[in-house]
Amino acid sequence: MSAPAIIDCHVHLHQNWGDRFSCAEVLLRHADRTGVELMCLSMGVTREVYHGSGSVEDMRRHNDEVAEVLARWPECFVGFCYLNPRFLPQSVDEIERRIAGGPFRGIKLLWDLYCDQPNLDPIATRAGELGVPIQQHTWIKATGAYRYESEPRQLATLARRHPETTFLAAHTGGNWELGIRQIADSPNIFADICGGDPEVGYAEMAVRMLGAQRVAYGSDAPGRSFASQLAKALGADLSDADRQTILSGTMRQVLDL
Amino acid sequence: MTATAIIDCNANLGNWPFRRMSYNTPEALLERLGRVGIERAWVTLLDAVMLKNVGAANPWLAELVAGREALTPVGSVNPTWPAWERDVAECAELGFAGVRVNPNYHGWELAGGELRALLSAAGELGLFVEIAVRMTDERHHHPLVMVPPTSLGGLAPIAGDHPEVPIIVANAKQGDLGPLGPGAQLPANLYFEMSHFESVGGVQTAAESLGVGRILFGTHAPYYYPESSHLKVFQECAFPEEDLAAITHGNAERLLAGLR
Numbered sequence: 002m003s004a005p006a007i008i009d010c011h012v013h014l015h016q017n018w019g020d021r022f023s024c025a026e027v028l029l030r031h032a033d034r035t036g037v038e039l040m041c042l043s044m045g046v047t048r049e050v051y052h053g054s055g056s057v058e059d060m061r062r063h064n065d066e067v068a069e070v071l072a073r074w075p076e077c078f079v080g081f082c083y084l085n086p087r088f089l090p091q092s093v094d095e096i097e098r099r100i101a102g103g104p105f106r107g108i109k110l111l112w113d114l115y116c117d118q119p120n121l122d123p124i125a126t127r128a129g130e131l132g133v134p135i136q137q138h139t140w141i142k143a144t145g146a147y148r149y150e151s152e153p154r155q156l157a158t159l160a161r162r163h164p165e166t167t168f169l170a171a172h173t174g175g176n177w178e179l180g181i182r183q184i185a186d187s188p189n190i191f192a193d194i195c196g197g198d199p200e201v202g203y204a205e206m207a208v209r210m211l212g213a214q215r216v217a218y219g220s221d222a223p224g225r226s227f228a229s230q231l232a233k234a235l236g237a238d239l240s241d242a243d244r245q246t247i248l249s250g251t252m253r254q255v256l257d258l
Numbered sequence: 259m260t261a262t263a264i265i266d267c268n269a270n271l272g273n274w275p276f277r278r279m280s281y282n283t284p285e286a287l288l289e290r291l292g293r294v295g296i297e298r299a300w301v302t303l304l305d306a307v308m309l310k311n312v313g314a315a316n317p318w319l320a321e322l323v324a325g326r327e328a329l330t331p332v333g334s335v336n337p338t339w340p341a342w343e344r345d346v347a348e349c350a351e352l353g354f355a356g357v358r359v360n361p362n363y364h365g366w367e368l369a370g371g372e373l374r375a376l377l378s379a380a381g382e383l384g385l386f387v388e389i390a391v392r393m394t395d396e397r398h399h400h401p402l403v404m405v406p407p408t409s410l411g412g413l414a415p416i417a418g419d420h421p422e423v424p425i426i427v428a429n430a431k432q433g434d435l436g437p438l439g440p441g442a443q444l445p446a447n448l449y450f451e452m453s454h455f456e457s458v459g460g461v462q463t464a465a466e467s468l469g470v471g472r473i474l475f476g477t478h479a480p481y482y483y484p485e486s487s488h489l490k491v492f493q494e495c496a497f498p499e500e501d502l503a504a505i506t507h508g509n510a511e512r513l514l515a516g517l518r
Contacts, residue, residue: 031458142397176398199486223458228489236483
């Protein structure tokens with residue numbers, strides 16, 4: 002496969018767009034229109050997951066659904082395995098089954114536990130051994146966080162304990178002016194700039210403080226628009242080389258493509 | 259469609275107190291919008307939102323855009339302040355096309371009497387009224403200046419009572435539109451600027467729900483990258499040519515042509 006021009010490091014299945022295949026088709030149709038050639042896909046957005054009340058069965062079901070999509074469109078999606086670290090032994094089982102055994106190539110963590118908790122250590126250690134990234138949701142909210150919703154500073158704490166592991170700070174904390182600073186001194190954390198509004202200055206500050214090679218385009222589609230998120234890279238005052246690094250180079254490095 | 263046809267109905271000049279702005283002068287804004295083929299824009303002054311005396315922003319904006327036909331000024335009014343009617347009249351005298359309100363920043367609700375009074379005044383002077391639901395994502399507000407979005411509850415019947423006044427809802431996400439009820443039943447004078455519509459193909463979904471004839475192209479530049487709205491409309495959605503023309507300029511031209 003030739004190198005994709007645009008890699009989206011952050012898309013989901015979502016119940017509002019139908020079953021796994023229907024949602025994947027929506028993603029593929031709109032990705033094609035906007036030039037996105039490869040998408041890192043994880044878990045569906047469902048009520049129980051949103052409320053942090055997911056079970057072991059929910060975790061496995063989400064990964065089963067992603068696996069079915071990967072099997073149908075292996076050239077279009079990279080699978081990220083959703084883990085609920087409240088269920089540590091079962092999460093480790095999922096790593097062995099889905100990643101060590103293939104075909105998943107990354108780990109997705111949401112807000113089931115704060116990411117600096119000890120339960121995250123065996124997961125981060127194994128991810129480092131397998132050479133796969135951990136994508137951790139992060140958001141800094143003036144309006145109040147979800148229970149166990151992590152900020153980038155907590156991911157920085159985990160990343161310091163696991164310097165051999167690669168982390169993606171999903172959304173870069175949302176409040177990106179603060180989030181970028183919270184991960185600035187953590188060289189094994191990459192900024193996933195998906196999901197917030199397309200505010201001028203976001204990508205420019207990320208590149209200035211982290212370097213383009215630590216900044217990755219993502220959308221958070223289908224809840225977010227590919228277009229609004231691509232604008233952060235396509236509209237930023239950056240060199241063409243830095244722009245292309247954000248759009249695909251960083252994720253090629255992270256995924257060892 | 260030629261690029262020059264696009265009208266940005268939601269652009270800004272000036273400064274926002276919580277971020278260093280760029281491309282916020284008339285020259286720089288037009289240059290920036292021009293990179294995505296936008297050569298005409300309706301502009302407000304960002305500074306107006308946080309001024310105590312909001313009306314002071316209007317002659318300031320007039321001075322900024324003087325001699326620039328590509329920029330259509332939209333004034334700012336706080337209808338809770340005494341003599342606000344003079345500010346509306348001044349906007350008309352200055353040749354503005356409409357006035358914007360920020361009810362959430364200025365402490366009033368659409369369902370109260372302020373909006374009805376403003377619509378009456380604007381209608382007499384031939385101005386449109388624009389309601390900004392928000393200015394920035396509430397989750398990231400300065401902790402000492404947290405401002406919830408304006409609720410659109412009560413707007414539909416009030417708009418229906420003033421059919422002569424075009425009303426633009428700006429900076430609204432689809433989720434903010436719930437209190438309005440079904441799109442097909444909304445008064446014909448309600449328009450929706452699309453810069454904040456999200457999800458894959460979200461502008462197309464909104465157009466199908468609200469009616470293409472109500473959708474106005476807007477960027478919220480230079481706070482947002484203008485590429486966002488441009489990519490949404492021209493690439494991510496698959497609008498037929500006539501719908502694309504309506505959204506990007508036809509609806510805005512019809513709105514302006516209907517003003518007295």
